[in-house]
Amino acid sequence: MARRVQAAVLAAAVVTLGGCGGKAGPEPAAQEPATTQRTTPVAPRSPTDPPADPRTPAPRNEPDPQDLLSLLVPKGVPTEANGQRADPEDLAVVKRWLAALTQGDIGAAADTFADGTVVRNLLPPMRLPDRAARVAFNEQFPCGAEIVDASSVKGYLVVTYRLTDRVDSPCDGPGGKAAGTIKVEGGKMTEWYRLPDPPQEPEAPAGPAV
DSSP states (O other): OOOOOOGGGGGGOOOOOOOOTTSOOOEEOOOOOOOOOOOOOOOOOOTTSOOOOTTSOOOOOOOOHHHHHHHHSOTTOOOSOOSOBOOHHHHHHHHHHHHHHHTTOHHHHHTTEEEEEEEESSSSOEEEOSHHHHHHHHHTOOOEEEEEEEEEETTEEEEEEEEEOBTTBOOSSTTOEEEEEEEEETTEEEEEEEEOOOOOOOOOOOOOOO
C-alpha cells in the first residue's frame, strides 16, 4: 500500500510513479478542473489593536474534506461505504492483488490490473497503458495489506485495508489503515483511486517493564 499521508495535506501532495525500464510509462489521464480552496477573509488590523502575541500560533485554513475528495476522485465515483455487501467476484480480484503484494510478487499484483487502468494515488491521475507501467505502479507500494471492510457502491468497491509487512519489505506503517475506491471489470481492476486515510486506531499504552 502507498505511504500514509494525513488528509490535511493531501491537497498539496503529488505522487509521481516510477519509470518503466525503457517501455512507455504511466500516461497522464484527463485532468479534473482545479478546485478552489475555501478561505475566510481576514479583517485588517486597526492601528489601535494590541500587538499580536508571538506565542499564539497563526490561524490556518484547513482544507475542506469535500475539496480534498474532489481532488482525489472524479465526480460521481463513490467515496463512502454504505454497508452493502461487496460483490464476491470483484472482492476476490482485490484480495488477489493484496495477497500478491504481501508476498512480494509484484508481477502477479500487476496482472490484477487491466491495460489502460486509470489510477489516482493522490495526484495526478495516471493511465497504465501496458504491463511495464502496471509493474511500475505496484513497485511503489512498501506494504502489503488485508481487507477489513468492503462495500459495493454504484458498481465500485469502497475498501478499507489494514497495512502489513511484505515478505520482502518492511512496511513503513504496519497496522495503519488506508482506503480506496476500485472498479473491477472482466476480472481485472480498471479504475483505482486512493481515498484519505481513515482515522487511525490509538496505540495501546505500553505495560510496565518486567
